[in-house]
Amino acid sequence: MSQYFGPLKDYVNSLIRVITTDGRTLQGTLLAIDNQTNLILTDTIERTIQEHDSDAPNEIRELGILLLRGDLVLICGEVDEEMDDEINWMAVKGDTIGSTKHV
Template sequence: MSDLKDYIEKRVRVISTDARLFEGILQGYDKSTNIILSDCIERIIYPEPEEENQEIPMGLYLMRGGNIVCVGEVDEQQDDELDWMKIKGENLKGTKNPL
């Protein structure tokens, strides 16, 4: 993932293999795609209207490359227009193949 060098010191979103959503500033990575995020938060978005979404501060967060599905840069302008607490979504399916 040599393309990650373009995201250093930028806000990124990461989806993990267990369908969790993280956001933070990419501080570093290695050849195994292990990454370091600063100012990291985990967003939990519920599909049911009666459940309130959560934003959990994680601080400095290390993620193993084997647990990462994708990493993408956050569009700050578009993100500023979103109210994450009001967005609803569908449950994501797991990304790991059954053994």
């Protein structure tokens, strides 16, 4: 990947959370980024939060190393690890994040 000098370069080696254009929530350590916002994450997890009226449990899937294409990145930001550790993610319920892609 080519070297990138945008604002995300400051978050290399930091824990980040990414919401993708198809509504997935990913979290991992940012290893590299390029000028097209392609991301390489390590120790990546995907969280699936169930809706308020669902009895299904939330899911956390370990994905490991992940190359995420830049055109799938909707938003990303650094995770406050202390605050994140205080959240019981298995008890969180919420509305589904819909796709932002228009076909």
